[in-house]
Amino acid sequence: MTRRAAVGLGLAALLPLGFLGVFFAWPVLAIFRLGLAKGGVLDALGQSETWRLVGFTLGQAAASTVLALLAGLPVAFLLARCALRGIGLARTVVMVPFVLPTVVVGLAFRALWPDGGVLSIVLANAFFNVAVVARTVGGLWSHTDRRAEDAARALGASRWRAFTSVVLPAIAPAVASAAAVVFLFCATSFGVVLVLGGGRFRTLETEIYLRTVELFDLSGAAALSLLQFVAVVAVLLLGAAARRRRETALRLRRKAETARRPTGGEWAVVAAAFAVVAALLVPVVGLVLRSLSTSDGWSLAGYRALSGTGQNGTLAVSGLDAAMNSLRTATDATLLALFVGVFAAVVLVGLRRGRTGHGLGTALDTALMLPLGVSAVTVGFGYLITMDALPGDLRTSPLLVPFAQALVVTPLVVRMVLPVLRAIDERLRQAAATLGASPLRVWREVDLPLAGRSLLAAAGFGYVIALGEFGATSFLVRPDAPTLPVVVARLMARPGGLNGQMAYAACTLLMVVTIVAVVVIEKLRVPTRAGAVGEF
Amino acid sequence: MSLQIDELTVRYGSFTAVSTVDLTVTDGEVVALLGPSGCGKSTLLRAVAGLERPSGGAVRWDGADLSGVPVHRRGFGLVFQDGQLFPHRDVAGNIAFGLRMRGVGAEERLRRVAELLALVGLSGYGRRRVTELSGGEQQRVALARALAPRPRLLLLDEPLSALDRALREQLSVDLARVLRAAGATALMVTHDHDEAFTLADRVAVMQAGRIRQVGPPARVWARPADEEVARFLGCGTVLPAEVRAGMARSALGAVRLRDVPDGPVELGLRSAALRVDPSGGLTGEVRERVHRRDHVRLLVRLAGAGAGPEQVEAVAAVAGAPGPGDVVRLALDPEGIAVLTAAP
Numbered sequence: 001m002t003r004r005a006a007v008g009l010g011l012a013a014l015l016p017l018g019f020l021g022v023f024f025a026w027p028v029l030a031i032f033r034l035g036l037a038k039g040g041v042l043d044a045l046g047q048s049e050t051w052r053l054v055g056f057t058l059g060q061a062a063a064s065t066v067l068a069l070l071a072g073l074p075v076a077f078l079l080a081r082c083a084l085r086g087i088g089l090a091r092t093v094v095m096v097p098f099v100l101p102t103v104v105v106g107l108a109f110r111a112l113w114p115d116g117g118v119l120s121i122v123l124a125n126a127f128f129n130v131a132v133v134a135r136t137v138g139g140l141w142s143h144t145d146r147r148a149e150d151a152a153r154a155l156g157a158s159r160w161r162a163f164t165s166v167v168l169p170a171i172a173p174a175v176a177s178a179a180a181v182v183f184l185f186c187a188t189s190f191g192v193v194l195v196l197g198g199g200r201f202r203t204l205e206t207e208i209y210l211r212t213v214e215l216f217d218l219s220g221a222a223a224l225s226l227l228q229f230v231a232v233v234a235v236l237l238l239g240a241a242a243r244r245r246r247e248t249a250l251r252l253r254r255k256a257e258t259a260r261r262p263t264g265g266e267w268a269v270v271a272a273a274f275a276v277v278a279a280l281l282v283p284v285v286g287l288v289l290r291s292l293s294t295s296d297g298w299s300l301a302g303y304r305a306l307s308g309t310g311q312n313g314t315l316a317v318s319g320l321d322a323a324m325n326s327l328r329t330a331t332d333a334t335l336l337a338l339f340v341g342v343f344a345a346v347v348l349v350g351l352r353r354g355r356t357g358h359g360l361g362t363a364l365d366t367a368l369m370l371p372l373g374v375s376a377v378t379v380g381f382g383y384l385i386t387m388d389a390l391p392g393d394l395r396t397s398p399l400l401v402p403f404a405q406a407l408v409v410t411p412l413v414v415r416m417v418l419p420v421l422r423a424i425d426e427r428l429r430q431a432a433a434t435l436g437a438s439p440l441r442v443w444r445e446v447d448l449p450l451a452g453r454s455l456l457a458a459a460g461f462g463y464v465i466a467l468g469e470f471g472a473t474s475f476l477v478r479p480d481a482p483t484l485p486v487v488v489a490r491l492m493a494r495p496g497g498l499n500g501q502m503a504y505a506a507c508t509l510l511m512v513v514t515i516v517a518v519v520v521i522e523k524l525r526v527p528t529r530a531g532a533v534g535e536f
Numbered sequence: 537m538s539l540q541i542d543e544l545t546v547r548y549g550s551f552t553a554v555s556t557v558d559l560t561v562t563d564g565e566v567v568a569l570l571g572p573s574g575c576g577k578s579t580l581l582r583a584v585a586g587l588e589r590p591s592g593g594a595v596r597w598d599g600a601d602l603s604g605v606p607v608h609r610r611g612f613g614l615v616f617q618d619g620q621l622f623p624h625r626d627v628a629g630n631i632a633f634g635l636r637m638r639g640v641g642a643e644e645r646l647r648r649v650a651e652l653l654a655l656v657g658l659s660g661y662g663r664r665r666v667t668e669l670s671g672g673e674q675q676r677v678a679l680a681r682a683l684a685p686r687p688r689l690l691l692l693d694e695p696l697s698a699l700d701r702a703l704r705e706q707l708s709v710d711l712a713r714v715l716r717a718a719g720a721t722a723l724m725v726t727h728d729h730d731e732a733f734t735l736a737d738r739v740a741v742m743q744a745g746r747i748r749q750v751g752p753p754a755r756v757w758a759r760p761a762d763e764e765v766a767r768f769l770g771c772g773t774v775l776p777a778e779v780r781a782g783m784a785r786s787a788l789g790a791v792r793l794r795d796v797p798d799g800p801v802e803l804g805l806r807s808a809a810l811r812v813d814p815s816g817g818l819t820g821e822v823r824e825r826v827h828r829r830d831h832v833r834l835l836v837r838l839a840g841a842g843a844g845p846e847q848v849e850a851v852a853a854v855a856g857a858p859g860p861g862d863v864v865r866l867a868l869d870p871e872g873i874a875v876l877t878a879a880p
Contacts, residue, residue, distance in 0.1 A: 434614040436637035
């Protein structure tokens, strides 16, 4: 890399870093200042209530993570190692829960267990994250050389012994990385806990929300945010370490060479995997049924009611208007996230390439992951106390929500596009350069065509995530322009008459959009790189 | 029209991959950089292409320093070991790539692509997907792609190493023909002697980041500069000798050598330097035997070795080759003997 190119990359890195700085670091730091300023942190640390919250947050996250791992590993085996009919369908079904809006999942489990409780929270969180385990572990598993296993068997290891001594060490980095990500998602899970736990079961995340919105205890909320951030950073660093090992330590093979028809005891694992896949469908089907069944039998009343504003005008706008708001906001957020995310991915690839930029690259990579772990509620809260300082008072701007959603979506875009860009042999770009292509032309002629499908998939993926984003949106949305998930939460908070029915109907619609998006994404999947989509 | 490399140095941190290298490639000449893996030859090639930044020295074209010229403006073609064809373009799309970058019109592109396909023996392959091609075909397409924009210099980085042996030998002959037909000026990196000697007008032997010897292939082969170069070029045994009137006398006997002045020299013996010969003056016992394609290679322990080596390599005809334990007589063969040019 020439010096000029290095300087160019350094400057280019300023764009994603600037975005992160203004729309992430600044709001979050403002929260910290608020938390530290009035001794809020010390107060909070002294309260037994705080430690009960911490305990419950970590406990439910740990339980959900274990459950997601137990359910996800057989599915990972199925997706990675088995050549069977129906694998494509299973892959799609597994992916659906992950992109479902949190309020939809919350409501789906509430339809199954109206009483809620800890068990339903853990189940819902695990339901969400089976996809993360299956895809992250499966992605690596499908590319690890099967011949190492065959060699172990030929040397006299039993099937189980070969698994524990050869396969498990090979996929352990992916398992660790998946566990770290799932733990984060569960610990900062907001919509699910809010809908299922109500006032009884609270995590740090919902407590921050309740203290801000209902108790106006800003300093207490800020103190809890700070506490949560420290824990998140710790987990993220562990995950980053695991990821680094995975990228360097393995010789990858094409999937076609590693998938076979299962034999013997493997069928038990396959059966377990299909059982998990079937179980994932239960809340989905339950939600659809619940949206159609009223006390008077089957009816479309909930769907019809979406054209109105709910029982006794619960809502400021009609359900349809909210749906239109959702679509508009998600479009803006996706475009923004694609721009920043792709830019960041290109910079990261460039930095990894150069000898000098390696450290900066790793730092930027980890920084870009931070918003994934920091609670969306904290970010939303932070916007409220900082954005008035920007010109044009962004707090009342319709762009505020898209910015917040883009912040949530950008890390996912980076994680989807980056592996594909990194997998492009550097010498392919060099070949183009020696043939006379300028750096910009190389990007257009080589990177873009080869990463195009995963870019489209990232766009679709980002769109549904933005559509269902609830944590930050619920803070920032203007009362006269709510999105669909916000409307759903409001309807559930004022039950009675048609409101509940309307909420279930709205959730079903969100779910349908999500499922369509997932099917399209699966179609766009780059065939030889099983892990490219939805790998973290 | 020539490439000059002046005291070029490339460092990675504290490691010096290329150390003050001087080399010239003149118009229409093919020069091979020959050396063991890790000697810095690929780094040197990449520095010429503009893909590595030198820490000292200069790469010049017709005297003009190229240090400020980025890769895509140097007009040097590059062929990688494993092709690196663009997977999303067909064969014609790959070959036409460099022409498109230079803004060549569609009609001219078609003509040139057809011309190059014919040159590399792949006429009619234009619409094929590159992923369907065999390794040898891919390498031909890579060569055609690099030649299409008529680069002023062609850089070849181990162009045949990824192929299996039979294909490699055939393709190296084809490559030599194509380079001559295209009148290309080329700098090629290889670790394979045969490849270098088949293709190159001059060979530069590189070791540990430095060029140890430059010259025509036959000269380098017969007159390696020093013991290290000799050993890299296959001389397993190096021993002193005294030349008088064209006869070299050593511990292994006397042999007639051409064009060697009188005085003390060092001889480099390749395995073919000693042949099994019933009238030979050396006796020994066969320790090991390995069959090669057209001869048998032996490891022989010499009987009553004095000043000379205790064990030597030797060759025998495949028919009736002796086995381990057999006692054989050996004679020196000047064909397998190199004379080191640096005085001992």
